[in-house]
Amino acid sequence: MGTKTRLAIVAALVATVTVLVFGLWWPEPVGKPRETDGGPGDSLPLTPPAATRFLNTQAQYVGSQACRECHQDETDSFAHSGMSRSMRTVDLDAEPPDASFPHTASERLLRSTRRDGKLWHREEITGDSQPWVVGEHEIKYIVGSGVHFTMYLCEIDGFLVESPLTWYVAKPEWAMSPGYDSPHHLGFQREATAGCLFCHAGRATAIDNSYHRIRVDELAIGCERCHGPGSLHIARHSGGTSADGTDEDGTGFDRTIVNPARLDRDRAEAVCHQCHLQSRAYVDPRGRSLADYRPGQAIEDFQHYYRSTDPRQQMKVVGHSEQLMLSRCYKASNSLTCITCHNPHATPAVADRPAHYRQLCQNCHGADDASRCTADENKRQQTRPADNCITCHMPTIPTKTLHTAVTHHRIGLHDDNAPGTVRRQSGRPDGDSLEPLHDLSGYHQLDRQRSLGLATLKRVFQLGIGSGPRSQQLWDRSESLLLQVHKDGLSDPDVEATLAQLLFATNPNQAVRHAEAALKNPTIKVESRLNALYALASHHHSRRRPEKSLEYLDQLIRIRRSALDWEMRGLCQLQQRKLPAAIQSLETAVTIDPELLPAHDLLARLYDDLGKKTESARHRRRIRRLQAIFRSRRR
Numbered sequence: 001m002g003t004k005t006r007l008a009i010v011a012a013l014v015a016t017v018t019v020l021v022f023g024l025w026w027p028e029p030v031g032k033p034r035e036t037d038g039g040p041g042d043s044l045p046l047t048p049p050a051a052t053r054f055l056n057t058q059a060q061y062v063g064s065q066a067c068r069e070c071h072q073d074e075t076d077s078f079a080h081s082g083m084s085r086s087m088r089t090v091d092l093d094a095e096p097p098d099a100s101f102p103h104t105a106s107e108r109l110l111r112s113t114r115r116d117g118k119l120w121h122r123e124e125i126t127g128d129s130q131p132w133v134v135g136e137h138e139i140k141y142i143v144g145s146g147v148h149f150t151m152y153l154c155e156i157d158g159f160l161v162e163s164p165l166t167w168y169v170a171k172p173e174w175a176m177s178p179g180y181d182s183p184h185h186l187g188f189q190r191e192a193t194a195g196c197l198f199c200h201a202g203r204a205t206a207i208d209n210s211y212h213r214i215r216v217d218e219l220a221i222g223c224e225r226c227h228g229p230g231s232l233h234i235a236r237h238s239g240g241t242s243a244d245g246t247d248e249d250g251t252g253f254d255r256t257i258v259n260p261a262r263l264d265r266d267r268a269e270a271v272c273h274q275c276h277l278q279s280r281a282y283v284d285p286r287g288r289s290l291a292d293y294r295p296g297q298a299i300e301d302f303q304h305y306y307r308s309t310d311p312r313q314q315m316k317v318v319g320h321s322e323q324l325m326l327s328r329c330y331k332a333s334n335s336l337t338c339i340t341c342h343n344p345h346a347t348p349a350v351a352d353r354p355a356h357y358r359q360l361c362q363n364c365h366g367a368d369d370a371s372r373c374t375a376d377e378n379k380r381q382q383t384r385p386a387d388n389c390i391t392c393h394m395p396t397i398p399t400k401t402l403h404t405a406v407t408h409h410r411i412g413l414h415d416d417n418a419p420g421t422v423r424r425q426s427g428r429p430d431g432d433s434l435e436p437l438h439d440l441s442g443y444h445q446l447d448r449q450r451s452l453g454l455a456t457l458k459r460v461f462q463l464g465i466g467s468g469p470r471s472q473q474l475w476d477r478s479e480s481l482l483l484q485v486h487k488d489g490l491s492d493p494d495v496e497a498t499l500a501q502l503l504f505a506t507n508p509n510q511a512v513r514h515a516e517a518a519l520k521n522p523t524i525k526v527e528s529r530l531n532a533l534y535a536l537a538s539h540h541h542s543r544r545r546p547e548k549s550l551e552y553l554d555q556l557i558r559i560r561r562s563a564l565d566w567e568m569r570g571l572c573q574l575q576q577r578k579l580p581a582a583i584q585s586l587e588t589a590v591t592i593d594p595e596l597l598p599a600h601d602l603l604a605r606l607y608d609d610l611g612k613k614t615e616s617a618r619h620r621r622r623i624r625r626l627q628a629i630f631r632s633r634r635r
Contacts (some may be wrong), residue, residue: 032232044490046287047443049301055255056228056294061203064222070237075223077345082145083221087200090119090139097168101174102126105183107629112174120162121152123187124593128625134594135188139163139451141216143200151177153192160192160214162480183633191560198290199275211526226271226344228295232256252482258295265337270299271322272338278319279305279437281455281462284374286447286492300438304451309433322437330411333364338524354385361389367549418585432459432474446490453481454498478502492523497528512539530560537568541544546572562594570599579606590619597626 078084092114101110109131111122122136139153144150148170152163164187166177177270180186191212197204200226202218218545224230233256246577274293282305284290293302307322321338330336348356365372373380375392383391394407395414436457442446457478464472478503482495496518503511518524524532537552540544549572556565561619570585583606589599600619607616 020494030202036104039579044444044446046288047285047301047447049288050442052294052296053253054228054233054258054294054296056258056296058232059229060231061229061258062231062234063218064202064224066234067223071223074345074537076221077347080347081344082147083225083344085145086220087141087143087197087202087216088219090142092119094116095119096174099174101165101176102175103181105181106185107632108164108187110174110176112165112167119152121154121165123164123193125625125629126619127420127628128179130621131596132622132625137163137188141219143197154188156188157561158213160212161188161561162188162190184595189563189592194291206526208561209526209529211530213559226258226260226273226295228258230257260295260339263296265335266295267298270297270335270340271295273299273321276338277321277437279303279322280308280434281306281458283451283454283458284525285451286444286494289525300440304440304455305432306452306455307404307435307437311437320407320409323561324411329364329411336364354388354390355403358387358389361393363390386505432463432470434459446485446488449481450485450490450492452480453485454494456481457498457502490535491517493524493528493532496521497524497531497535501531504535504538508539511535515539526559530556534565535615536543537565539573541568544575546575561592563589563596563599566592567596567599570602581609582606594622595626596631597630599625600626 032455033069087471095114096112098113099111102108103110107126109126111120111124112121113120119139120136121139122466123134125132125134137156140155140160141153142150146169148168150166150167150169153160154163155161161175162176164180164185165174168175175181176185177190179190181282192214193212194204194206194214197214197216201216201222203216203223204219205215205217207213207215212614233254236254236256240519258271260268262273270293274290277299279325282303285301285304288302290303294298323459324330324336324338362372373389380387385391391408392414393411396411397406399406432467434452436448437452443451454476460471460474460478463474465471465475479499481615482499484497485496496514500511500518503514512535515535517529518532519536533552535557540546540549540552550569553565553569553572557563557569566585566589570582570589573579573582573585583603586599586603586606590596590603601621604616604619604623607613607619
């Protein structure tokens, strides 16, 4: 197998983003040193999470409706927040009007239409006398509060995927979904995984350890996301048999539920940082994932976040937390945090927001305070709305992907000529080198090196594989870090599967050994499983061992919907001379990815051999259309 082929396979491997649900653990008494505890299949003991006084690591989720029985006022007030509308099913009466959106760059026509009491999204390839409908699917879920945009999810063959069409409220208009406004986009191929839905759904679970067969247990973000699972709390207050939940000192403090307002700043922010900390890269520590986090715990025990060593970063839509942490206001205060300004139980009306937020600023910057605003009164009255602190100190700036403006959360004196650019920034050099956002000194050196190696590879995927010298340098850096980790004795399935990915083009035999080792570990996470399975399927296919390759491909098609899996499956079946099965697999591949030109060509030739001229002509017509589109994109 040639180097170019191996590189193409490497590009097909998904980036390792670990999503394993780890078992529950008992909380340690506050102040007890962290000790190591062995984990199954790991060569180095796991570092346990920091102590918590709460019992919610032992509790079960009960759903927001169970909370409403005793907390109706709080439930009603939360219903006015955007989080309560983060995900929902389709209500045709509330949906934007039916419309078509022509996307010139990809020569596609997208449509949103109501039919038979359902909402449908459709994608056509244009430019021919006969419309080529490449996908039409019923919408199952709607994501987004509707403040900025709403995105749409559909279920295809049991797999949850994103629609390429999004409704942008600010315009208002239909347009391409974020990341889709390019000549070559994913259409109905972008997977909606449990990890993707973590910050949109109340609770979403992968079915049978699949990648994007999803069961949604609670639609929108609910009470338990911020207060923790409620079964012990309900049992305690309904006369059940649970532990009484009193604190160790007998004060009656209720350890069965969390109020973020009563946590110290780091632990209070962690509740928000589950979804609103968008760092340069983030990875799971060994043995845990963000899904295991419970309010009141330290977020860095469930996700390792990395930032650039250069603080001059462009605005990120969900990067508000990092921006706030760079603010002088934040650094000079022990109490300023997200919920200082954003109370999910008290959302101000639109007309009241300027006065509401101005008062919050003046709580620290009052008239008698040495740090009060020094701007001229007349200038302050010229802001829109008048005397609005946010206009000057937290300006709105446009985003390229969301077709709207968002508030910059680095509080400061912003450059009038480039809103969002704060004056007097540090002069540290540009670059893609990463450093941890939190203190990870409690972790073994090999664990820290492992996380940095995985995060560095994620940065490569952000830049694009083969996009330039910097991408290659980071790829080599990730490989070097993880090889050293493995040599020094840390061998977990994420490291093994990622090394299979990194080494596939240059040392395929070693890559295969790493992939096989990853699959033997019972704690393997779904993304690592995908990487290992695809590497092994590709390896055996290239060695003309179709039976062995199909063993891995049959596992892959059960856990994800991928055209490349089905295409390789068809090629293996051809090697076995199973022509009908091969044609069916290849047809499935081009249904998933209509631009898979080699599969169209192979199908046309197979149908010719079978004398099926109509089917052959259909694929040859599509080949000609795709070739014209590809030529147009190169101009």
